[in-house]
Amino acid sequence: MALWLLNYQAWEFEPGLFLKDVAPRPGNPFGSAAAAGIVLLTSEEEARVLSHPFHKVPLITSVSADRKLYGEEAAKRRGAPVPAEGVRRGIMHMRNAPASVYWFRLEINGKIVGHKIGWAFDWRQRLRQFNSIALSTLGGLRYRQHSIQDFNTAREAYNVEQGLLKAFDHLRHSSNREVITGIKVKQIEEVWHVHITSVMLGSRLQ
Structure with missing residues (x-):
């Protein structure tokens, strides 16, 4: 049985968010540990990250994901090039x-x-x-x-x-x-x- 995960939302942090500020751990365990898997933040580190300004951004989905969600024809329309309305925040x-x-x-x-x-x-x-x-x-x-x-x-x-x-x-x-x-x-x-x-x-x- 194949399992797959799908993201529904994405966010972008404003400039100025640095790992050394939100997770000042001795020896920086993120470099080596991250190569083996996900390094969890502590509750204090998570709070520092979430206190930094962020905003929602469009989520780019794959054609295969759209096909599973919306069907073949809808996936083709969603994946095809469309006229850009412009990124209004830009x-x-x-x-x-x-x-x-x-x-x-x-x-x-x-x-x-x-x-x-x-x-x-x-x-x-x-x-x-x-x-x-x-x-x-x-x-x-x-x-x-x-x-x-x-x-x-x-x-x-x-x-x-x-x-x-x-x-x-x-x-x-x-x-x-x-x-x-x-x-x-x-x-x-x-x-x-x-x-x-x-x-x-x-x-x-x-």
């Missing part, structure tokens, strides 16, 4: 730069199969990135611009994007939570207009 120094919320239609042979809602500093570049990966010229998926709303800051754009996605939470695709399916264009237009108008009016009144 660009937050630009949170005050202008950005846009976009709504792209997903089409196959002219038929709408879904809708992509997101935010970007350059929505035109994002659209090109999506279509370059989708290989629409070979009969694959094509992303088409439907509506764009510009905002003064990336923070505003991000908050609006999250609000829109939350409004359609029950329709978000399991393989990509920024894609919604099973809804008519007119229904999205109504929510889009009401939500963005209220946000823009609210920001102007502040």
Whole structure:
């Protein structure tokens, strides 16, 4: 019987965490002992480690693990290259730069199969990135611009994007939570207009 372990979450510590500070043991037993197996921390050492700032990070999974969890077809989709939405924590120094919320239609042979809602500093570049990966010229998926709303800051754009996605939470695709399916264009237009108008009016009144 084969046993396998699967990680579900991962964290990253902020810079400045050093072994010599959290586990100052005489002779440093970690070097040689770690070669033979796992060296356990004492409760005091564990407390020092957990007191250091850390944050959750995306967990990279293997195709084989995804296959066990989600099935063959889902594993292929999850393992395939996808347009990068950007690591938001890596660009937050630009949170005050202008950005846009976009709504792209997903089409196959002219038929709408879904809708992509997101935010970007350059929505035109994002659209090109999506279509370059989708290989629409070979009969694959094509992303088409439907509506764009510009905002003064990336923070505003991000908050609006999250609000829109939350409004359609029950329709978000399991393989990509920024894609919604099973809804008519007119229904999205109504929510889009009401939500963005209220946000823009609210920001102007502040």
